[in-house]
Amino acid sequence: MDDVDDVDDRHMQIGEVAARTELSLRTIRHYEETGLVIPSARSQGGFRLYTETDVARLMVIRRMKPLGFTLEQMRDLLDATDRLDGDARLDPAERAALLERVRTYQQAAAEQVEKLRTQLSRAEDFATTLTARLNRTAPPAGTQPDDDTP
Template identity: 65%
Template sequence: MSERQMQIGEVAERTGLSLRTIRHYEEVGLVIPSARSKGGFRLYTATDVDRLMVIRRMKPLDFSLEEMRDLLEVTDRLGATDDPPADEELKLLRERLDAYREEADARCEKLRSRLAMAEEFAATLRGRLEA
């Protein structure tokens, strides 16, 4: 049984991404629709949606398109079932994945710090209005 295919509108709804953004990610090679309908419409699978969600989650952390592409290549290779990576390649892929995890953690911490400062600023303004 083949995986259910979705048109771009449903994918946009599921991911919270705009049609334009999804098309842009296709243009830059981050996600490629799994198929096209007879009418030429892009068709996506749940795997494609998962891939778009990875990209969506990287975006607020200011990862570049190249970093997104590299991480997706790592995860694609780690998930390969037809030609799984040999032990040495697996070790290197896991190291690269861990480096992205460390970078994501650091960027999250930086965002938390910035958010705390922004919340303090908003509280200061509210305090001045109440005075």
């Protein structure tokens, strides 16, 4: 394989991006195939090269995934935030519409977080119940269970 030549420090190869985002190489490539994150550049040797902006985009996707957002919803939110961040010449009505799209995702995320908190609380209660059950019925530490041998 060719080494990356003439690339400044602002670009990272996919392995570094994977380590920083805690996403697998396969997942990052999948997000590229679906158009969610496109590498900012390619090295002379053909390696994907990413910037801090690309990493931030992957982190948004990573945070949306466990909340149940679809790839299409991720794409829609990223489009809205890209347009808000990239074009200072948006007319007020368009800016308001984009902000409302982002607000809708924020509200959906907050609702999902609350559902996950409830699920986590129930799971913790269950684990505590099992621990208490084991503590009630387990033989004291250092003793052996009764044995039927004479």
